[in-house]
Amino acid sequence: MQSHPTEITLTDSVIDLEQRTVIRKDDSVSPLSTLEHRLLLALIEAEGKPLAKRTILEDVWGYKPGLQSTALKNGVLRLRKKIESDPKRPDHLLTVRGVGYRLHLGVEVGDTKEEDWEAGSPVGVNPSQLEHAVEEDARRSSRLMCQMSILAFISFLFVDPFMGVDSLWTMVAVRVLFVLGGLGIYLLTYARKTLKTYLLASHLICVWTGMGVTILSYLTGGVSSLYWTMIMLIFFIATLVHPDRKSRVTLSYGSILVFFVCWMALFDRVGEPRDWAIATGGICLSACLSIMAIGFRRKQKVT
Secondary structure, X not given: OXXXXXXXEOOOEEEEOOOOEEEEOXXXXXXXXXXXXXXXXXXXXXXXXXXXXXXXXXXXXXXXXXXXXOHHHHHHHHHHHHHXXXXXXXXXXXXXXXXXXXXXXXXXXXXXXXXXXXXOOOEOOOHHHHHHHHHHHHHHHHHHHHHHHHHHHHHHHHXXXXXXXXXXXXXXXXXXXXXXXXXXXXXXXXHOOXXXXXXXHHHHHHHHHHHHHHHHHHHOOHHHOOOOHHHHHHHHHHHHHOOOOHHHHXXXXXXXXXXXXXXHHHOOOOOOHHHHHHHHHHHHHHHHHHHHHHHHHHHHHHO
């Protein structure tokens, strides 16, 4: 059993491990619960390395392997309120993205509570298992996006007769083309089973679907029809499942927006200024909101 220090001095507090108390600079004293005390000891034993969430739940909370719970997240939040000067921007009890938590005992103030770990293997985490988990998530997400795109192009075939288009068969031909393209991207995820392929497929299907909706909007009257609102729906749905980081998703959404603007302008489907402003403004706003939601979703996933 590794020996522990009896007292730890942090930026804004002193932790007395023997008395199980936290003494703040204003001399206020907060008692540590049994679980908070055990969590601190586990993090101290890790000597600055991250502890995997599942390891903490099993060793500190005594949960069975594989059991999911919010107990750890809530416990960390309570402990941060006792030991950190700003629990929302902690300096010591840090989240390690995609892994778990680590305890930084120095007095240097960190820039963020979320960090990527590159100093060796985290405690309780097999690096190959972590890579496999990330790859598996990207695989499921990319294939789900392809399936939703294909289903959307097929299902709306039944709506086309009511859209008042000049050539119904042109609409059908466009849908078939984009269904086949979506199927090709879907099969790509089986041809090369790598993380890069899954992420690439996610971006391709997102942009491909946006291009298809743009062309269908053009065929149904351009911005004067409401078909362009489907692009907003693409952004919102993709936000829920897209596996890649916010900066790259922004490029995909931006590509769809540029294609929409260029296509409508090239084929003179901008319509009335009011309709054009509503369409482009709505698409831009939905893209911005969706990108913000992706950042929030990723943040929630790791805290």
